[in-house]
């Protein structure tokens with residue numbers, strides 16, 4: 001790859017002459033306002049490295065780059081749509097109320113090293129032929145970021161299918177607002193089951209269906225079932241009826257991200273808890289009170305959680321980059337985007353060949369892979385800028401932990417399988433070690449121990465996202481409106497679609 005000329009630090013505009021030398025000026029100087037100036041650490045020639053996406057891949061790229069690039073040789077800018085990184089493996093814990101939602105995120109300004117600038121805004125497009133990335137900032141400005149090297153790490157969104165009723169009635173578990181919404185939804189259904197005199201409504205309120213048995217579905221269902229079982233004693237009528245939890249998976253086994261033996265292990269743990277596993281089964285239709293499965297059963301339920309896979313973030317298709325058939329960015333095993341010099345892609349958005357499958361399939365969309373790809377791409381970006389030599393992505397999964405609630409987990413470390421309390425201890429220690437920052441770790445420890453000692457909170461705070469107008473008092477709260485709520489029973493006996501957690505609102509209210 002040919003080395004482009006660096007840009008002037010701080011301007012983000014087109015590069016001056018190659019190498020920064022300007023006629024009439026001595027070497028080690030730059031021209032500013034037509035004057036020759038000595039290169040300093042504040043203003044001087046440097047490369048512009050832009051990282052789009054501040055999740056697992058983006059943050060690890062930034063940290064590693066800041067470590068390996070010569071000091072002040074590059075201006076590293078990380079662009080993310082929020083000022084925090086979501087630690088997704090702990091999202092099911094937030095959904096189950098084991099963890100305070102604010103404790104499963106990592107504030108980017110606290111975790112990014114010196115030398116990395118954060119720009120909060122939405123990446124909206126790019127023109128790779130002009131080395132430019134477009135960002136809408138939270139103030140409404142559109143910025144054109146000029147880069148010498150661009151790393152795309154924009155992650156993924158839930159992959160939905162054209163199943164009737166899915167878009168209208170299903171809940172997701174991919175973001176923090178969705179996790180909080182889910183917890184409130186489960187609690188509201190327990191309240192509904194307790195208060196209704198209609199046995200059909202009670203049955204639907206106490207039936208929870210998850211579709212998709214990957215990390216998100218399995219951990220999400222396991223944690224929420226564990227939480228609901230723990231608090232069910234507080235609901236005497238619901239307790240007599242009992243709950244039903246169903247996990248539906250189109251493949252013939254759970255956890256496609258891990259090997260079959262550990263997946264079997266996790267499946268046995270779930271069935272031992274009374275959870276119904278429906279493998280080789282698909283969802284055919286959803287209504288506001290039923291889920292129809294491919295085996296013909298129509299399950300009465302107000303809760304359908306869709307966790308059946310991910311696809312690259314939609315903005316990825318607007319970056320002018322070559323895409324593979326699966327919609328991920330077409331990348332080589334060094335994370336370089338094909339036919340696009342100076343552009344790299346990693347994580348869920350990239351199609352980097354999986355070394356564990358000898359490159360025959362793409363790397364699985366896991367944080368483990370995104371983190372290691374971040375390190376690989378940092379080395380390769382540095383090499384492209386003249387520091388060190390390029391490497392290929394070689395990581396193979398060494399272990400896996402699947403947290404399933406209080407004192408329950410399955411884990412595999414260096415071919416050793418663990419279950420129950422030892423696995424749970426390994427899972428928590430692993431997340432504790434991986435969570436950046438002592439303060440964040442302390443918060444996790446505090447939440448886990450408070451939960452163990454005193455149980456989990458059962459307050460349903462969905463209404464906090466809907467602040468009544470001053471002159472409207474409590475009646476400003478919508479009684480029916482948002483989808484997926486199983487709130488007070490309406491005249492017809494169906495659950496009215498209550499003030500469910502809106503994304504931003506619930507996040508604030510948590």
Ligand SMILES: Cc1cc2nc3c(=O)[nH]c(=O)nc-3n(C[C@H](O)[C@H](O)[C@H](O)COP(=O)(O)OP(=O)(O)OC[C@H]3O[C@@H](n4cnc5c(N)ncnc54)[C@H](O)[C@@H]3O)c2cc1C
Nearest residue numbers: 053055056057081088089123155347348365366367368370
């Ligand atoms: C519930 C759940 C549990 C999981 N558990 C595990 C687990 O236990 N172990 C494991 O290895 N993996 C797990 N995963 C998978 C893991 O979260 C992903 O594989 C990983 O986050 C991918 O990293 P990434 O950097 O590609 O994307 P992300 O970490 O998602 O980062 C992408 C970033 O880009 C930002 N972004 C997106 N679009 C824009 C835009 N237009 N402009 C600006 N910024 C944007 C996003 O806000 C985000 O910060 C889990 C996933 C889920 C949903």
